[in-house]
Amino acid sequence: MSEHPYRDVAIVGVFNTIQARRLEGHDSQSIAMEAAFGALADAGIELQDVDAVVGSFAADMVLELELGPCARVQNTLGIPAVLQGAQMIAAGEADVVLLAAGGASVYLDRGATAPWTRPSNELVVSHGLFTAAEFALMARRHMLLYGTTPEQMAEVAAVIRNNGHINPDAVYFGRGPFTRDDVLNSRMIADPFHLLDCSTTSEGGCGLVLARADRADRSRAAWIYGGASDAFGPSYQVPPVWDMTGRSDLVAGYVGRQAATKVFALAGLGPDDVDVAELYDPFSFEIIRQLEAFGFCGEGEGGAFVDDGHIALGGRLPVTTDGGTMSFSHAGQNAQMLQRVIRAVEQIRGECKSAQVPDATVAICSNGGAGALFTDVMLLGSERP
């Protein structure tokens, strides 16, 4: 068997800044900069050893930190950015890759939904769509096809929010505990999603450092077992149709299945080997969908899977253990996407302040969702592949 493509790539540093509803005095770039310093400190790597920066502010950081000559990649997404950094190391383009993201002073008009949730395409703009409505159009099809219920979605929201309730670093720390009824009794936003079925909005930054395996202290390293991305098109520009297909029979409703299949194949593992799932949680339903798309249960069985308690702490597959975008943080600008990877690393290291899954050695994480027509998947583990 040939060598694993990420054998020489170690995730050696992760960091979250303070996350809050509002971080006075910060903008997205300044909080991302704080995150960059934090991630490097966690890795025990000096700034002058960084030879690639990935993220929205990569070029600005190279300038401000006087890192030149240095590769700069403006890739903004979470998992694809980590994979790109890993590929740069695997290909010999870089030895130490710094990723940083942050959002602050972006969402100030609270009369409207967050700016990053609003589409602008000519087909959708006049119909008042925003992410909650887009994802609701997908969730409705699942309800019609499989009988998935608002109660099952509420179970997801309660589990994830309760994970945030016990996480001292979560924006909504101590704000629970939540029951299904709390979710179902919160005001309706975009049917079937109640307020507590939806992600929150906040501000914060996060960073991650990748290094060639022989360049860093590997004692706390997490390793990339595989990563892949699926999309059916641009987000929020066309009707989010569950049954849309492209070059195979796989429907847009299960975007991410091909990616998960590739990731498990590269890792030589299957869903049963996963200890913890740091799934992206823009809306409660999205977790039910991802469980099916990634093969943790069959099509249409996601509702029953969460009903049976499998995703709660202590269950078969604890999900989104820091509280996710529903409770931990959702700063926009894709910081929240990278935070899925960061939490998976913390789980693998056994360093979570709350909700540590005992002896977690394999973690899956995801970004995106059906309502956005893309899903990224990554599998991390404790052993060098």
Add this chain to the structure above:
Amino acid sequence: MSELLRPQEIGIPVPQIGTHSAPLWEAAQRGVVAFQRCEQCGASPHKVAVVCGRCHARNLAWVESAGRGRLYSWTVVWRPQTPVFHVPYAPAIVQMDEGFWLICSLIGLAPDDIKADLEVGIEFHAASEALQIPYARPLPR
């Protein structure tokens, strides 16, 4: 008995009309749903396109729809995208009789009366002085 869903008022955000989509919005001014169909394989694209997604031919023709379809999916929004939208409003996907999916908003029924596969007709209402957008109203049974 809850209130019937109704069209939005003038002042909502309006489309920036794309290079290739003038026929769509010209038809809308006449109260007609226009869509593209591939003259080679008969497929319709998901958005205004220059290439057929199914067979990759470059002869997509503009066709006028009969303006009828079935409700495929919907949501009822109670927290508006921006305050210029009055609530509730109900963005919907209609599977048109000609086979393509249309994004529109439901009107003429109460939120509680929305059901899958409802037969609807498409009508247009002003989003601005210059532009009409599609709404779906249940057809009389």
